Amino acid sequence: MDKFSALYQRVKSVCFSTLKENMFFFQWILSPIVILAAAFITNGIIIFLFGYNPITAYGAALDVTFGSPRGIGETLVKSTPFLMTGLSVAIAFKCGIWNIGAEGQFLVGALAATWFGTKIATLLPHIPWIAVPLCLTLAAFVGGIWGIIPAVLKVTRGVNEVISTIMLNYVAIHLVSLMIDGGPLQETSKTGPQSDPIVEWVFLPRIFETHRLHPGIGIAILLAIILTYVLFRTTFGYQLRAVGEGAAAAEAAGISIAHNTLRVFFISGALAGLGGAIEIMALVPHRLTENFSPDYGYTAIAVALLARLHPLVTVATALLFGALAKGAFAMEAEVGISRQVTLMMQAIILLFVIGSSAVKFFRKRTL
Amino acid sequence: METDNVLVLQNVTKTFGDLVAVDNVNFELQAGEIHAILGENGAGKSTLMNLIYGLYQPSDGSIHISGKPKIFKSPRDAIANGIGMVHQHFMLIENLTVAENIALTVAQFSSRDGTIDSVESDVESASKDNGTPIKLNKFRYIKDDAIQLTEALSHRFGLTVDPSALVRNLSVGLKQRVEILKALAVDARILILDEPTAVLSPQEVTGFFTILRALQDDNRAIIFISHKMREVLEISDRITVLRHGKKVYHGKTGELSDRGLAREMLGDELSEIKRKENRVTTDLVLNISGLTVLGSRNEIAVADVSMQTFRGEIVGIAGVDGNGQRELAEAIMGLRPSKFGTVEILGMQPSGTKNIRRCGVGYIPEDRRTMGIITSFSVAENLMLNITHFEHLAKHGIINQSKKNNAAMQLIDTYDIRPPFVKISASALSGGNQQKIVLAREISPQPELLVAVNPTRGLDISAAQFVHKNLLAQRDRKKSVLLISTELDEVLQMSDRLYVMSRGKLIEATTHRENIETLGLLMTGETETDG
Numbered sequence: 001m002d003k004f005s006a007l008y009q010r011v012k013s014v015c016f017s018t019l020k021e022n023m024f025f026f027q028w029i030l031s032p033i034v035i036l037a038a039a040f041i042t043n044g045i046i047i048f049l050f051g052y053n054p055i056t057a058y059g060a061a062l063d064v065t066f067g068s069p070r071g072i073g074e075t076l077v078k079s080t081p082f083l084m085t086g087l088s089v090a091i092a093f094k095c096g097i098w099n100i101g102a103e104g105q106f107l108v109g110a111l112a113a114t115w116f117g118t119k120i121a122t123l124l125p126h127i128p129w130i131a132v133p134l135c136l137t138l139a140a141f142v143g144g145i146w147g148i149i150p151a152v153l154k155v156t157r158g159v160n161e162v163i164s165t166i167m168l169n170y171v172a173i174h175l176v177s178l179m180i181d182g183g184p185l186q187e188t189s190k191t192g193p194q195s196d197p198i199v200e201w202v203f204l205p206r207i208f209e210t211h212r213l214h215p216g217i218g219i220a221i222l223l224a225i226i227l228t229y230v231l232f233r234t235t236f237g238y239q240l241r242a243v244g245e246g247a248a249a250a251e252a253a254g255i256s257i258a259h260n261t262l263r264v265f266f267i268s269g270a271l272a273g274l275g276g277a278i279e280i281m282a283l284v285p286h287r288l289t290e291n292f293s294p295d296y297g298y299t300a301i302a303v304a305l306l307a308r309l310h311p312l313v314t315v316a317t318a319l320l321f322g323a324l325a326k327g328a329f330a331m332e333a334e335v336g337i338s339r340q341v342t343l344m345m346q347a348i349i350l351l352f353v354i355g356s357s358a359v360k361f362f363r364k365r366t367l
Numbered sequence: 368m369e370t371d372n373v374l375v376l377q378n379v380t381k382t383f384g385d386l387v388a389v390d391n392v393n394f395e396l397q398a399g400e401i402h403a404i405l406g407e408n409g410a411g412k413s414t415l416m417n418l419i420y421g422l423y424q425p426s427d428g429s430i431h432i433s434g435k436p437k438i439f440k441s442p443r444d445a446i447a448n449g450i451g452m453v454h455q456h457f458m459l460i461e462n463l464t465v466a467e468n469i470a471l472t473v474a475q476f477s478s479r480d481g482t483i484d485s486v487e488s489d490v491e492s493a494s495k496d497n498g499t500p501i502k503l504n505k506f507r508y509i510k511d512d513a514i515q516l517t518e519a520l521s522h523r524f525g526l527t528v529d530p531s532a533l534v535r536n537l538s539v540g541l542k543q544r545v546e547i548l549k550a551l552a553v554d555a556r557i558l559i560l561d562e563p564t565a566v567l568s569p570q571e572v573t574g575f576f577t578i579l580r581a582l583q584d585d586n587r588a589i590i591f592i593s594h595k596m597r598e599v600l601e602i603s604d605r606i607t608v609l610r611h612g613k614k615v616y617h618g619k620t621g622e623l624s625d626r627g628l629a630r631e632m633l634g635d636e637l638s639e640i641k642r643k644e645n646r647v648t649t650d651l652v653l654n655i656s657g658l659t660v661l662g663s664r665n666e667i668a669v670a671d672v673s674m675q676t677f678r679g680e681i682v683g684i685a686g687v688d689g690n691g692q693r694e695l696a697e698a699i700m701g702l703r704p705s706k707f708g709t710v711e712i713l714g715m716q717p718s719g720t721k722n723i724r725r726c727g728v729g730y731i732p733e734d735r736r737t738m739g740i741i742t743s744f745s746v747a748e749n750l751m752l753n754i755t756h757f758e759h760l761a762k763h764g765i766i767n768q769s770k771k772n773n774a775a776m777q778l779i780d781t782y783d784i785r786p787p788f789v790k791i792s793a794s795a796l797s798g799g800n801q802q803k804i805v806l807a808r809e810i811s812p813q814p815e816l817l818v819a820v821n822p823t824r825g826l827d828i829s830a831a832q833f834v835h836k837n838l839l840a841q842r843d844r845k846k847s848v849l850l851i852s853t854e855l856d857e858v859l860q861m862s863d864r865l866y867v868m869s870r871g872k873l874i875e876a877t878t879h880r881e882n883i884e885t886l887g888l889l890m891t892g893e894t895e896t897d898g
Contacts, residue, residue: 249738
């Protein structure tokens, strides 16, 4: 018995010291790889149980997502909304704010872009250089305002932001329905629950004529770089991180928790709102429809957590989720695996991601 | 006589690393007695109780229950051996009813032999009149049974409480009753009460003592931990005094007067202190008038406090933990709103911690790990965790990395923070070195006013001396220091003027500096200051 416990102690101390020395490697490289490997193996087993060859299926998915320039471009397009909402979640969580509202902020951003693109842009000179930045700014602002609502509730009334942001997601979803289904933004022909397409001079232009790759991913990556710089090199980012990592210590140091909550919620909302606008402005059919977002704002939580809330790493995880979305279609189309199985796969990956990183994360602070 | 001892500790020692928390303590507890344990903070009372309750295991020595040596791996084992503990912070499920809380405890330990039978027989005898013996179903919660069990228990010991009331709606005193009922429900023969009266009003204390007497008549043994001398003298049969982990006194209640006990508690071999001439000026730095602050439970934590500190002096506030010191410090720092009164710093009334800090106020908080440092941040990031620091290190909001690292390296050097790396995470540092980070950050800018709460807690002697040297240096620079500490020695040694804080009130005590007994009485809430 004693021998065993001595051995156990030794193994434990060796493990801990290796872990401490190679913290960076474990946290940023090994841990995501293990998580993803576990998820893919589990999925492989499921695919196998449904009677398909998992290797062929994964091969097809890989080929479609990264096998050709076209595929890579398509993956980038798919990744953009994940990256924008992922950044939105990452910055909020980094500040200890559980903003679950990226979905709603994404939608109101899209709504603002649609309104601008269908109603306002017609009154402006037909010049993209004026209309596009205006539209992006407006959407970011509206998203930010939508994000400020739960911040104000939290700061002034102590309302838990998890609840208020989830509720505001529903408000946003139904607001979109209201606007495009019989509301002022419904298409002029009034046939379906969708808006008119936005006017052409608010489009985000294609980079190549023959491919729908757009500058949105560039904007998103640029924002990821800026956010990383802001977080780790400025007093503003330092304060945000201090509030997130140790609110009491930050407060004692003279950092205002209320101010930083308001600021971070605005930024978080603006990022998600911008993401919504980019989707409207860059992709055909350039109009707001019902079910415009396939839960980008919720998947974003997994995107951000898998990246350990680091904006630059979020670029990589967003790419992964974009590839997953694209690859799932490929497996359906080319291997014949039913859509339900591919949807299940995505959910399993989320479970692995959230199960591994979120547990550590949420344990620190009860919601 | 021997057979009467339900609990015996023989030469029990508990060490944490180099720290000896409990040093070779012998202790006996007889059935049917109330045995008080007195001691200052850090005297080893809690450690000793945690040893008995199985939270800690002794490094040396043995624990005997009813004559048999026992080893408790966890509180479960202790409970199985009839030991119950009522913690200072209640361990109740607030959203359940009283009966549900009781049933939960019983259910947890129902697999054990003996106890439940005896509870049932107790209860049976208690509820003979209505002829229904109560047994709790092991697998199913039956509301009526639980309520009956609770009623029977409370009837038997006079612990009146409504079984179907939600715990969260109960007053503190009633919650305490539920805690005691919980212990009795699993038939605890030995009850450990950790500062039970700290949360009670004087009226509630009287009722509480009646309950204790009833338990005593039932031949149960009670360990009563307190530092309120008057209560100890009133209720206990025997008293044991601990100081610095050692048993320094043991005897029947009444053998020593309250003054004698105070001397035992605090020790009278205080080191002679060579202090420089007091050079207090008349320049006001901190001016508090009529300050009333509410605590976390909305109780009055600081009651109508007025005080001043001047340039070139260290003002000490002594007192037992939890008498409002923390709230006072937080109110000065703008971290806790004041209900009445004003805090003036250098003639200004800055609002918010940010502005208070900008006036030149340094703060060494009591709770280092949550308020002093951010453990996941690097040492360098922790060394600039002060609004005036990081603003100083930045230009247009962008932090100058080399400036930041140089400043950190310099502080690490001056304050001997180990290991001497700027990038290492603060969580990798020992408690003493974490405290040095706080000290380096707060003392090095030479603030006009330094509010230091227990600045040497957890430091070894040389590190503590280093802190004291720095506090004195602040004084010699004609700055002002407010030293709030539960270490009486420290306060006596360091301060030019002395206050004692007790139950939220501040009592000027400079004139009692030499009279340790009077100080002890003031600290324990006795207000008469004669002779």
